[in-house]
Amino acid sequence: MKKVFIVIFVFLAASIIMMSTGAFSNITAERDAEITVVGDASALLGLEPYDGPNGSIVSVEDSGAIALSLDTLGADGVNSRAITVFENVFTIKNNGTKTVLVTIEKVGDNTDAVIFEGMEEGVMLGAGSLHIVSFYIDSTGLAKDDHILEKIIINADANGQADVSYTNPYEPIFTVIGEQYFTPENDAYIYGPVRTSLPFDNVLLFDGDDDYVIVPDMEKYNPTKELTLEAWVKWEVEPSSAESWANIINKSEYQYQLQHSINNKYFEFAVTTTEGRSFVFSETEPEVGQWYHIVATYDSEEGKMKMYVNGVLENTRSKHGDIVVTDDDIYIGKHGWDSNEWTPNYTRHFNGSIAENAIYDNALSAEEIQALYSNYSSMVQD
Secondary structure (H helix, E strand, C coil), rough: CECCCCCCCCCEECCCCCCCCCCCCCCCCCCCCCEEECCCCCCEEEEEEECCHHHEEECCCCCCCCEEEHHHHHHCCCCCCCCEEEEEEEEEEEECCCCCCEEEECCCHHHHHHEEEECCCCEECCCCEEEEEEEECCHHHHHHHCCCCEEEEEECCCCCCCCCCCCCCCCCCEEEEEEEECCCCCEEEEEEEEEEECCCCCCCEEEEECCCEECCCHHEEEECCCEEEEEEECCCCCCCHHHCCCCECCCCCCCEEEEECHHCCCCEEEEECEEEEEEEECCCCEEEEEEEEEEEEEEEEEEEEEEEEECCCEEEEECCCCECCCCCCCEEEECCCCCCCCCCCCCCCCEEEEEEEECCCCCCCHHHHHHHHHHHHHCCCC
């Protein structure tokens, strides 16, 4: 049985009201909270500090245990009569081959005071997937020196679960994920690409000549306020030798596209709003034979276009206005327009593999995108 111990301050400080994070009073901790991963003889779960500001309160000890300490934040404890929030502290990763239900069992005198966001009812983690743990301590109604937690047990239950790949929890409006190639109510027309697999359940392999997919337009494919486009892609030829602006997801030049730049030097996201058409590019330059997780988002309220590659935000651009709506179909692997004497380069075929396409009518957060990338990142690395 693998055990992981996390040291957490569990006594309350003097009576100071705090309405938000960041304010702590001076207190010395006297009790540890033990975190145990049960039923995990084969290291099914992996716990690591999150790569962010609050990850700094987590340290990895020589024994392999991790410890939480507020010292790194310049504090010794939490205030009484306050709600203290700790966002994005550590991660739990399913290192097994089966989907598991991960739950947290809290043991102590005032366990209701500690809330693990999104985990109170348990979290389903597919093979290789990751959950970012945040929690808050609601000390309102408690007195100084009240005990909060003695022990937390992290359970991973795979009973009755078959070997499956990760299922996207973010409810895309369009999906070519796993065995669900398209929404049940919508037919797709697949012209040429071969279905393959590994590391995904299903992959479409495009020949760069005349392979493509058409998905007929539906009202729900036309969000106006927020948008996310997602795909895993891998080039089968040197990108610079193929058609420029090779397309991944295309709903016309007048709406939105996930594609490449000229000579396929970068990944490119284009969106047309009531204020015109704009582009944002990656910093990553695609190479032949490498898998890349490409995610692009637009949020009209935030006024930003963003481009992520392999879970990392690489570029942003200011942009405003509602996304323009068209009745154009969605194309995968090529541009929606055919070449003619006026537009000789508009086929823009992609020569390689495309998997896990998704379109969302909301702008996914950086944490959600990182979690999506983590589901397959270990399996696509050479």
